[in-house]
């Protein structure tokens with residue numbers, strides 16, 4: 083089991099070992115601040131700085147009593163997520179500004195898409211997958227999400243119709259990271275879930291393009307071939323050294339459904355672990371919001387609404403669907419919205435409490451029918467009287483969301 087744990091600073095004690103990664107307590111890589119705590123004054127100093135959480139290594143020091151087991155282990159034992167969902171939803175404070183993180187996120191996205199593409203090519207030709215680079219990419223995604231999740235979230239809206247498979251894999255990793263962090267899954271477990279999401283659909287590279295991109299309904303034979311992507315992927319990943327059970331589960335079980343109607347194994351709910359249920363939720367969300375060759379994706383807010391309506395029908399874990407909505411808010415980043423002052427804008431950042439009053443980057447004035455220079459408007463500001471009327475599609479106004487998103491940051 084991974085030994086790096088995130089704990090509340092209130093639980094910090096003498097005898098614990100401060101890990102050297104992801105700690106606000108260790109600015110600029112100052113590693114003299116990690117290691118075994120021997121002096122109560124160090125504990126007092128860290129607590130006085132107001133740092134809410136800290137990473138410790140329980141293999142090298144004492145573990146807090148409250149951390150008897152990891153969250154994932156807890157789920158496996160209890161077979162339900164109620165206990166986690168009752169905990170307050172974790173949305174971390176932004177460590178960096180949206181603009182600063184957007185530049186980093188764009189680089190992660192372009193490198194990430196290239197890496198996923200090369201992984202797919204390797205799978206196609208039966209060559210080795212670069213596990214280390216994939217895990218490193220997962221680590222970069224996580225780091226960016228922990229810095230300011232708004233940046234990568236906004237980029238999930240940038241799509242190219244003919245790059246669906248690669249973009250879908252990358253986006254699913256972002257959504258998985260956000261959902262996992264909200265359930266307080268951290269460290270190696272978090273990296274495994276994000277890596278699993280990056281690799282969940284690798285078997286699709288073995289399915290013919292004609293079937294993957296077919297606009298109409300698949301014949302039963304085509305549908306069988308489509309379903310085979312899971313088996314292809316699982317078989318491939320099982321032979322790759324260094325992949326955890328969770329990573330392989332995410333690939334093998336992301337189409338299993340709680341009523342046993344999923345594929346390929348028709349697993350019962352009790353046989354589908356949390357990480358595979360999470361993969362199912364984020365996979366469906368990205369699939370229905372994506373523009374495909376043959377249809378336009380749903381707006382994010384509409385997709386979330388539909389997922390609640392459908393969750394009984396499509397047998398996703400409803401608790402996780404709700405948790406995902408709490409993560410993305412009613413108006414997810416990248417949503418294109420109409421304000422009551424006849425301005426159009428893109429949701430850029432969310433507030434922790436004011437879910438319906440995000441920061442919106444105004445891009446268009448409908449009264450004058452003109453594109454206006456981007457300017458951010460914080461709807462939660464007490465002096466701001468504007469509010470969101472509804473989510474709209476940019477195409478209704480002759481605008482292109484990809485182009486507009488490219489002008490942010």
Ligand SMILES: [Fe+2]
Pocket residue numbers: 282283311336337
């Ligand atoms: Fe899939």
